[in-house]
Amino acid sequence: MNRFRPSGVWGFILRRLLLGVVVLILVSILVFLATQALGDPARAILGRNATPASLAALRRQLHLDRPVFEQYWTWVTGLLHGNLGTSLAAQEPVTTLLRPRLVNSAVLVALAAVVSIPLSIAIGAYAALKREKVFDQTSSNLLLVLAALPEFVVGMLLVILFATTVFHVLPAISTVPPGSQPWNNWVALVLPTITLVIIVAPYIARIMRASMIEVLESDYVEMARLKGLPERTVLVRHALPNALGPVFQVIALNLAYLAGAIIVIEYVFNYAGVGGAVQQAVINHDLPVVQALAILIAAVYVVLNLLADVATILVTPKLRTRL
Numbered sequence: 001m002n003r004f005r006p007s008g009v010w011g012f013i014l015r016r017l018l019l020g021v022v023v024l025i026l027v028s029i030l031v032f033l034a035t036q037a038l039g040d041p042a043r044a045i046l047g048r049n050a051t052p053a054s055l056a057a058l059r060r061q062l063h064l065d066r067p068v069f070e071q072y073w074t075w076v077t078g079l080l081h082g083n084l085g086t087s088l089a090a091q092e093p094v095t096t097l098l099r100p101r102l103v104n105s106a107v108l109v110a111l112a113a114v115v116s117i118p119l120s121i122a123i124g125a126y127a128a129l130k131r132e133k134v135f136d137q138t139s140s141n142l143l144l145v146l147a148a149l150p151e152f153v154v155g156m157l158l159v160i161l162f163a164t165t166v167f168h169v170l171p172a173i174s175t176v177p178p179g180s181q182p183w184n185n186w187v188a189l190v191l192p193t194i195t196l197v198i199i200v201a202p203y204i205a206r207i208m209r210a211s212m213i214e215v216l217e218s219d220y221v222e223m224a225r226l227k228g229l230p231e232r233t234v235l236v237r238h239a240l241p242n243a244l245g246p247v248f249q250v251i252a253l254n255l256a257y258l259a260g261a262i263i264v265i266e267y268v269f270n271y272a273g274v275g276g277a278v279q280q281a282v283i284n285h286d287l288p289v290v291q292a293l294a295i296l297i298a299a300v301y302v303v304l305n306l307l308a309d310v311a312t313i314l315v316t317p318k319l320r321t322r323l
Contacts, residue, residue, distance in 0.1 A: 003051050007094075008089060009313055009314075010309070011172035012309070012310075013306070013310060016306050016309055016310075017306065020303075020305075020306060021300055023298070024295070024298060024299060024302060027294075027298040028072075028076060028079070028231045028295055028296065028298075029072070030095050031290075031291055031294040031295055032071075032072045032075065032291060032296070032310075034294075035290050035291050035294075036068065039190040040064075041055075041064065041088045041284075041285040041286065042055050042058040042059045043055060043285075046058060050231070059182040059280070064218070073287075075291065078286055079295065080319075083095075083196045084096075084098070084288065084292040085288030085291070086282070086288060086321055087171075087286055087288055087289050088113075088285070088286045088287065088288060088289075089280070089281075089284040089286045089289075093112050094288050094289055094292045095223055097289065098274070098277060098289070098292065098293070099159075100178075100217055100272070101272060101273050101274050101276070101277050102273075102274060103182075104176055104182050104271065104272055104294075105262055105273035105274045105275075106191065106265070107182045107183065107189070108182070108192055108193060108196065108262060108265075108271065108273065109196070109255065109258050109259070109262060111189060111193045112193050112196035112197050112200065112258065113211070113255055113258075115193065115197050116197040116200050116201045116204065117204065117251055119205075120126070120200070120201040120202075120203075120204035120205035120208060121204065121205075121208050121244070121320060122208040123201075123205040123209075124204065124205040124206065124207070124208025124211075124212060124247075125208055125209075125212050125240065125243070127139050127140065127205070127209045128208070128210075128213045128216060128243075128279045129212075129235075129306065130215075131213060136209075140206070140209070143201075143202040143206055144202070144206075146198055146202045147199075147203060147206070149198075149200035150272070151195070151199055151264045151268075152264050152265075152268055153263055153266055154194070154195050155191070155195045155200060155264075155268040155269065156200050156268065158191050158194060159172045159179075159191065159268075160194055162191060163191065169229060170190050171187060171188050171191075172186065172191070172192050172269075173269060173270045174188040174189060174191065174192050174196065174269040174271040175188065175270060176271065176272040178187075178259075178272075179275065180297055191269060192265050192266070192268075192269045192271055194266075195265050195269075196258060196261070196262065196265060197205075199254075199258070199261060200255070200257070200258060202255040203250055203254055204247060204254060206250055207247055207250045208243065208244075208247050209295045211244075211245070211246045212239065212240075212243040213244040214243075215239045215243040218242075218256055220238060221234060221238055221239050224238045237320075244263065244311075245312045246312075247308075247310065248311045248312045249305075249308050251308065252304040252305050252307065253304075253305075253308075253309030255300075256297075256300055256301040256304045256305070257299045259297045259301070260297060262275060263275035263279075267279070274293060277289060277293065278290070278293055281293070
């Protein structure tokens with residue numbers, strides 16, 4: 001039977017995909033059951049003074065009178081067909097409601113990733129090369145302090161420093177008017193992007209430093225130096241690729257973490273992203289919107305972790321030979 005078992009990198013990817021599907025199924029069950037505890041959407045829509053007859057009529061209209069399993073099955077089959085449902089509060093497709101907000105949030109996360117990933121890798125690698133020297137000690141202490149700060153504290157400090165009392169060179173509010181694109185007013189993206197960079201960069205840089213130190217002390221790096229290879233070649237071709245393996249995992253976890261942390265940052269800067277959609281959906285007991293956002297965030301976690309695993313294998317020769 002082992003001869004039918006997929007092997008190699010593609011076999012590993014297939015197994016990870018199947019595991020991701022199982023995780024998403026379990027998450028969908030938990031999300032659906034959890035959202036049922038938010039309360040009665042019909043009463044949230046009609047208010048406290050609604051009559052029992054009007055509540056019953058709205059529940060029938062929204063298919064809330066059906067058994068829980070039937071509601072779950074309808075929701076899941078809709079997801080498989082790309083249908084996220086209909087917003088109970090706005091009475092429009094969830095996809096239409098969330099599309100502009102998802103684009104806004106994706107732009108913010110993409111900007112933070114483009115800046116934070118190379119910056120933190122460079123800081124961590126250089127700190128490892130300058131181990132126990134001034135740059136290493138200074139950067140390590142600074143990164144430790146930044147990693148301890150909550151997201152909203154970082155955002156408020158940046159607002160105070162650059163948008164209010166100190167310099168006042170950037171807008172404190174990052175508004176995106178309806179129908180507009182976030183990149184049309186790129187200045188408004190600076191502070192939330194810097195906030196997200198500060199949130200994730202310390203973790204990536206610290207792991208990069210530790211991984212780089214371990215690789216620099218390894219036997220194969222020492223052997224490469226004994227062969228007379230230039231130091232730059234040793235670092236670029238032997239040390240850096242092997243040090244990036246563990247870092248990819250941390251990058252994936254931090255980018256997935258941003259999918260949740262961005263909700264707080266968007267609230268601080270009044271940014272029209274998924275954060276406001278989550279807040280309004282919970283207040284209005286808009287179950288389809290909450291369910292859609294929760295399953296999308298879970299899918300982001302699964303996809304990013306799969307990409308991190310594949311990237312780790314591609315840059316680490318030892319892992320490729322074990323598959």
